[in-house]
Amino acid sequence: GYEEFLAGGTAISEETLDTVAATVCPDDIAYLLYTSGSTSHPKGVMLAHRGLIENMYEIGSRLDFTPDDTLFLPVSLFWGMGCENGLLAAWTHATHLVLQHHFDVDEAMELMSRYGCTALYGTANIIQAIVDHPDRNRYDLSLLSKGVTGGTPEQIRNVIETFMPKACHAYGMTETYGFMSVGDAVADNVKQRSEAYGRLLPGMDLKVVNSETGEELPVGETGEVRLKGYVMAGYYKAPEQTAAAFDKDGYLITGDLGHFDEDGFFYFRGRIKEMLKTGGLNVSPLEVEEVLRSHEDVVDAFVTGLPDKVREEIVAAVVVPKDNANITEGMLMEYCRSMLASFK
Missing domain, CATH: 3.40.50.12780 (ANL, N-terminal domain)
Structure with a gap:
């Protein structure tokens, strides 16, 4: 010992x-x-x-x-x-x-x-x-x-x-x-x-x-x-x-x-190496995750890229809401639009 x-x-x-x-x-x-x-x-x-x-x-x-x-x-x-x-x-x-x-x-x-x-x-x-x-x-x-x-x-x-x-x-x-x-x-x-x-x-x-x-x-x-x-x-x-x-x-x-x-x-x-490229533009997953986590009804979020025929990749997110939270995909999309560039 x-x-x-x-x-x-x-x-x-x-x-x-x-x-x-x-x-x-x-x-x-x-x-x-x-x-x-x-x-x-x-x-x-x-x-x-x-x-x-x-x-x-x-x-x-x-x-x-x-x-x-x-x-x-x-x-x-x-x-x-x-x-x-x-x-x-x-x-x-x-x-x-x-x-x-x-x-x-x-x-x-x-x-x-x-x-x-x-x-x-x-x-x-x-x-x-x-x-x-x-x-x-x-x-x-x-x-x-x-x-x-x-x-x-x-x-x-x-x-x-x-x-x-x-x-x-x-x-x-x-x-x-x-x-x-x-x-x-x-x-x-x-x-x-x-x-x-x-x-x-x-x-x-x-x-x-x-x-x-x-x-x-x-x-x-x-x-x-x-x-x-x-x-x-x-x-x-x-x-x-x-x-x-x-x-x-x-x-x-x-x-x-x-x-x-x-x-x-x-x-x-x-x-x-984690950077996403959508329509030729770079997107940091961490930046989008931080915005999603800043929402009052979100506990955690993970962002990745999904293949897309037009834009090569599109930004996708998995979100963990707080218990009894009343949020929808559309509400989170609108929230992100207010804080991020449109291509993100």
Whole structure:
């Protein structure tokens, strides 16, 4: 167990530790994390000590982590959100950690209550399970205030208003040492923290381009996201894939879509591979889903493309209405027309 692991360290002298530490350089590879394989076979992402420490310190600062905080970390430690963002954002701010072997909502709330957790790292499904739990008020979560969550703007706003008033949204990927754009728990208001994905972290350079021409796009226009700064050293034993991952100017080609607003906030708008093309015009499924979810009678929505002889593809949606909601397909169509371009 954990106690046995700690006890094993007593056999190693301080002199030995100092000797080993002296051989490690900031740009040596510390982590080898594998991508999810959502667009191809999983690839080993090589991440260096420097980026892990410096970027995670900045993340912890954005989230307002301090030595007085206790972070509950129920996510797995074999991927970026756990072993990059969660562990190291806490360690670089001397924040205490409470772990869970696997997520169970009842046990999670009992642990947060028992240890007085003030912060939480959770994916959208984890956070939503806590929000929806019928017995949540039986547990003392009064100290819980900050952390990272995912989900729709409505879901995040609900989390902020329900039990995590300083919760933030973030954007990133394994290749960028996890998060590269994070909300500010102190400076950003509820609208900014729920609708945007924060501002760029120090040391990051992001440009939004036309994916076909590479031309940089103006503020407010959605295009492909490309990054410099704290990015991977490359893919493990895959020089060709590493070379293909960067453009001629050394920016990481993410395959993601997004844009900035005039205040520097970043908005993620889906993946290029998921983009629908109807009548020759591009449509982001995520954009349409967010509009549908913003309807007062809609719980969730999923958008995809269906083959069409005239327009190549047409936009189709599956919608989950709220209980006893009185909505029709025509009402939702009219609602979308009022908020989206006609071809969407």
